[in-house]
Amino acid sequence: MRIVLTGANGYIGRRLKHHLLRNKEHTLRLMVRNPNSLSPWVIGECEVVQADVMHPQTLDAALAGVDIAYYLIHGLAHSNFKELDRQSAQNFLEGCIRQKVSTIIYLGGLGDKTTGSEHLLSRIETGEILSSRPDKVRCLWFRAGVIIGSGSASFEIMRHLIQKLPVMITPKWVTTHITPIGVEDVLRYLVEGLTLDLSHNTIIDIGEEVMSYGELMERVSVAMGLKRYFIPVNFFSPKFSSYWLVLFTPVPFSIARSLIEGLKSDATIQNNLRHTLFSFPLHSLEAAVHTAEAEIETNQVLSRWSDSGGIEGEVDHDHDLSNALFIDRRSIPLHGASPAQVYRTFCAIGGDNGWFGYDGLWKLRGLIDKLFHGVGINRGRRDGAEVRIGDSVDFWKVVDVVENERLLLFAQMKLPGKAWLEFKLHEGHLIQSAYFYPYGVLGRLYWYALVPLHALIFTTMAKTIVTRALAHDA
Numbered sequence: 001m002r003i004v005l006t007g008a009n010g011y012i013g014r015r016l017k018h019h020l021l022r023n024k025e026h027t028l029r030l031m032v033r034n035p036n037s038l039s040p041w042v043i044g045e046c047e048v049v050q051a052d053v054m055h056p057q058t059l060d061a062a063l064a065g066v067d068i069a070y071y072l073i074h075g076l077a078h079s080n081f082k083e084l085d086r087q088s089a090q091n092f093l094e095g096c097i098r099q100k101v102s103t104i105i106y107l108g109g110l111g112d113k114t115t116g117s118e119h120l121l122s123r124i125e126t127g128e129i130l131s132s133r134p135d136k137v138r139c140l141w142f143r144a145g146v147i148i149g150s151g152s153a154s155f156e157i158m159r160h161l162i163q164k165l166p167v168m169i170t171p172k173w174v175t176t177h178i179t180p181i182g183v184e185d186v187l188r189y190l191v192e193g194l195t196l197d198l199s200h201n202t203i204i205d206i207g208e209e210v211m212s213y214g215e216l217m218e219r220v221s222v223a224m225g226l227k228r229y230f231i232p233v234n235f236f237s238p239k240f241s242s243y244w245l246v247l248f249t250p251v252p253f254s255i256a257r258s259l260i261e262g263l264k265s266d267a268t269i270q271n272n273l274r275h276t277l278f279s280f281p282l283h284s285l286e287a288a289v290h291t292a293e294a295e296i297e298t299n300q301v302l303s304r305w306s307d308s309g310g311i312e313g314e315v316d317h318d319h320d321l322s323n324a325l326f327i328d329r330r331s332i333p334l335h336g337a338s339p340a341q342v343y344r345t346f347c348a349i350g351g352d353n354g355w356f357g358y359d360g361l362w363k364l365r366g367l368i369d370k371l372f373h374g375v376g377i378n379r380g381r382r383d384g385a386e387v388r389i390g391d392s393v394d395f396w397k398v399v400d401v402v403e404n405e406r407l408l409l410f411a412q413m414k415l416p417g418k419a420w421l422e423f424k425l426h427e428g429h430l431i432q433s434a435y436f437y438p439y440g441v442l443g444r445l446y447w448y449a450l451v452p453l454h455a456l457i458f459t460t461m462a463k464t465i466v467t468r469a470l471a472h473d474a
């Protein structure tokens, strides 16, 4: 059997890939937009096809000879996600029909069509499109609610609120009912779905316990070993709640808004097919929280909500950024620091490790970015030391990593232009370069206004990297 996994660099897809690779009885093909973001060992273990669902002609190579296709494609970060998701589901279905794929396995969201948020309605529409030609392709449609797992947006939000706020004023949507599920259980359903012998479209709601959002928050706090107090009030509008999340958690406004909208209506299991078709027991909510916490504490987070979507502004290894209109370059001799240690030091930039000087200014920039509905600086890092292509590092995205040589970050904050930050080792020097391609006059004014700040920040950054590497070597 040949299986194709789409969304292989997404939150669910990255984890599912590891489970599917364990089963040697089938051939796994990964469909990705950016093969550079896959580890070399993963590429050695499976087939890799570069394809973009918005370019239907690329789908034939991805789907040729495939029996079962996982559809985990999602464009929530885009403002026009409804149109994009509709078109991508349609393109994918047509590709599957052309290539005679027998089954699509899709993971969507729990909730009701009559009361659902725009985001949920779009996920439902995707499922309906994928299920619309049962004569040609069957669709196995799993529906999950709030996913409890390290790196999941919903769990990250809860964790940050619980850790930061001993007393929480909560909007009335905390009475909404939901069915949470641990990410490992979601993956198990998706894997075992391969073995179901279905002759027709099937929708399976997954999860077990139904509870209010308030109860979920309380139980997660207790599982985290924290006593928290929740005071529900009526005056929180969805917009105000979204800003609240933006301020206290790592998610940007667009994601906060769509998650809050989703919490206004119940998202609970509607059918019992999971019991008929599967027999494994689910982890308790508390066990899922403990696993997530342990993964975070031991730097074992496999994927995060902000890992996908690294395409925009991407450059390849050989791409020459030196034609950028503005370049701020600092060249610092290593002064005897080992290149490997300097590499490790600059790869640890961001998150809890800070920005090697003037962290207050970086935080202020992040706050301004969030106020303008940007991603902000508090997305942090997946891992305190390791970086891989596609990782978000605060408001940057890793677009190239060459071991002991180079780290290239693309700026995802709101900017009147495109910017990259590069760290490179060359002939006993650390070469640190900020590249900026401005948009029009505003972009140019922005760069000139920041020249004095750049002089401070970037000089200190480069020097601190070498000083810290030297201190570590000593």
Ligand SMILES: NC(=O)c1ccc[n+]([C@@H]2O[C@H](COP(=O)([O-])OP(=O)(O)OC[C@H]3O[C@@H](n4cnc5c(N)ncnc54)[C@H](OP(=O)(O)O)[C@@H]3O)[C@@H](O)[C@H]2O)c1
Residues within 6 Å of the ligand: 006, 007, 008, 009, 010, 011, 012, 013, 032, 033, 034, 051, 052, 053, 054, 071, 072, 073, 074, 075, 076, 088, 107, 108, 109, 123, 144, 145, 146, 147, 152, 153, 154, 304, 305, 307, 308, 309, 310, 311
């Ligand atoms: N995460 C949750 O908490 C949760 C909860 C319930 C249900 N679900 C469902 O699970 C599914 C997967 O969600 P997720 O959280 O894993 O999503 P995600 O992290 O946002 O990942 C989305 C994936 O879609 C890919 N993609 C986007 N546009 C594409 C295009 N034009 N061509 C090819 N690939 C494209 C992205 O590729 P790049 O990496 O190249 O950008 C990425 O790998 C969704 O249907 C979602 O509704 C998720």
